[in-house]
Amino acid sequence: MSTHYDVIVIGSGLGGLAAATTLQRGGRRTLLLERHSVPGGAATSFVRGRFEFEVSLHQLGGMGGHGPLKAVLDELDVTRRLEWLEDRDLCRTFVPGEVDVRLPHDWTGLADVLDGLSPGNRPQIVRFLEIVRETGLWQLTARVNLHRIPEQLEWLKTLPDVRRYALRTFREVLDEFFTDERLKLVLSSYWSYNGQLPHRIAFVDMARLLTLYVETRPYQVVGGGQALSSALVESFEEAGGELRLNTNVVQILTHGGSAVGVRLENGDTVGAKLVVSNAPSTTTYTRLLDDPGVVPAYVLQGLRARRPGASASCLFLGVDASPKELGFTAATTFLSASLDEQSVLRGAYSLTEPCPFLIVTCYDVQPTGFAPKGCTQVVLSAIQYAEPWESLAPEDYAAAKASYAESQLDLAETLVPGLRDAIEEAELATPLTFKRYTNQPGGAIYGFDQDITDSWLFHDEDLKQNVPGLLLTSNWTTAGGYNSNLVTASRRCQGLLAMGQ
Incomplete structure (x- = not known):
């Protein structure tokens, strides 16, 4: 050596x-x-x-x-x-003609918003959030105390709700508590930060995400x-x-x-x-x-x-307009085309289905230092797997990128009308882009x-x-x-x- x-x-x-x-x-x-x-x-x-x-x-x-x-x-x-910049809210969740709510970063405020969206469900909402919080806090604590697993298991013995729900899918537990699909979608807002839809993600993992952001609040750098x-x-x-x-x-x-x-x-x-x-x-x-x-x-x-996990198709937009002119009031918006969870799953494996879901991130509601004065950086992120992109012939790749970017913009304009007209710069990164630059199998952004x-x-x-x-x-x-x-x-x-x- x-x-x-x-x-x-x-x-x-x-x-x-x-x-x-x-x-x-x-x-x-x-x-x-x-x-x-x-x-x-x-x-x-x-x-x-x-x-x-x-x-x-x-x-x-x-x-x-x-x-x-x-x-x-x-x-x-x-x-x-x-x-560090603390986001004013957790997020905004938007479905055209169905849902438009801003979620606060406290449990009581969150229950209030959900109750306003679906009146008559407050007892179930409060109970559900209690179980989410208890499960999320256990998982967050256990993960930073991996050298003390016996103690975490002893604590788990005192948490019957965690033991009952942790390893069921998030969707199963939602269905046990609620019938309103709008309520289920809003409670699932953060699924994309793990890459797994509610019918595929373990309750314990979704509870960790929601608890992390409510308890410690979301920040920008x-x-x-x-x-x-x-x-x-x-x-x-x-x-x-x-x-x-x-x-x-x-x-x-x-x-x-x-x-x-x-x-x-x-x-x-x-x-x-x-x-x-x-x-x-x-x-x-x-x-x-x-x-x-x-x-x-x-x-x-x-x-x-x-299996390698999900990747993403991210459309990076430099927009010659301010967040106020564009109508942005939240740094993060989870935008769904409909309440149909299965359409999002199909879209993750397809280049022909219309884009069904986007994480819309505006980095200039509180400026993070990226965009020129009076302008805005917006990123439209669709959760996708690499397979449909890997199946393309090389000569078809550029056209597929252009077509998919248009589909993303079609959905984004249900939230931000006229967005196309203000675009100065646009660049689409696909799962193949992430695969090439990060050397991750399938361009996976969350590992397995x-x-x-x-x-x-x-x-x-x-x-x-x-x-x-x-x-x-x-x-x-x-x-x-x-x-x-x-x-x-x-x-x-x-x-x-x-x-x-």
Whole structure:
């Protein structure tokens, strides 16, 4: 080995950045290797014309009060480096001619809005939200106390509602409490932050999302995901960490069944006591390890049974009009074409169905620093899988992009009439775009397809060191999203430090 470190981290996505910063600040000499020219993975931005576009960050949960993400970023000396903006509401949920509500970030206010939408259901609404909160708080606490699982299981014994509902689908529980489809849709507003529709997501996972945002409130970051990535890098380097950009790792080296270092694309080898991979678990175990035989057979067998999760088709719009002129009052709007959940599922696998659902994000209701004065950055995000895009002939790709972007705009204009007329810049990223730039199978934005059969509760092997000397930290080993990725990676590395590793 040409050089030796305590730790080598492969990849500077948020999981890699959190791991590297935690370990370096914990006294471990850490080398962070990134194949791109900028750190951050999907937590980044790009420029078109006068506009800088946020790639992936919609809302950050966990930053208010004693939120888990704020605790981690405080410990990593990151919070003070950034300017934070609290969203005025959770979100707006809109279905043309059916639903138009703004959801507040407190449980009583939320119950009031839901009662106003569907009068006569308040007792069921209050009871349902109580179960959501109890289940969500248990899951959030359990995930940051993975080193104390016996205690979490003892607590679970005292929570009969959690045990009763946690592993049913969110849709099943909604159907038990309500008949009004509008109410069910609004309560499911945050499904897209996991990539699983209500009939596919476990109640415990949906409860975690809603509880996270109500309890700790949604936040924006001035400068977006790239500012967050850069702040983590600053903290890492100030603590003595070494970051190498444009450096591709082609192999994880093993000796005697343990990871001992990496081989770079230029042929150099670098040794370490611990290798942390921010790459997907499938990539790490089957393509990067020089000897996949060191991975336990049951782990590889489990991976073969799992599917890459959802990706997205994101239309980035630079709009020559202010948020007020466009009619935006909420930073995040969940826009559905109808109350039909199955149409959203069909649309996730189709390029011919009209776009049925969008996350409409306006980054200038409270300006986050991207758009020129008097202008607005808007991103229209449709949850989609890679398959329909991968099936296209190369010569048909550009036309398919243009057609799908028009379908997205058709739906968006039910919320923002005349949006097309004010567009100055437009760029569509498809699942193939995310696949190319992030190197994720299927362009998956949340890791594995974590439906009711594949909840994190069934996969404790994701959180183990299945190969001595190798730790995995990415969306593929946690619930997905900024909060889970950052918190889980940092807490796991803190656990290693506590054990003297």
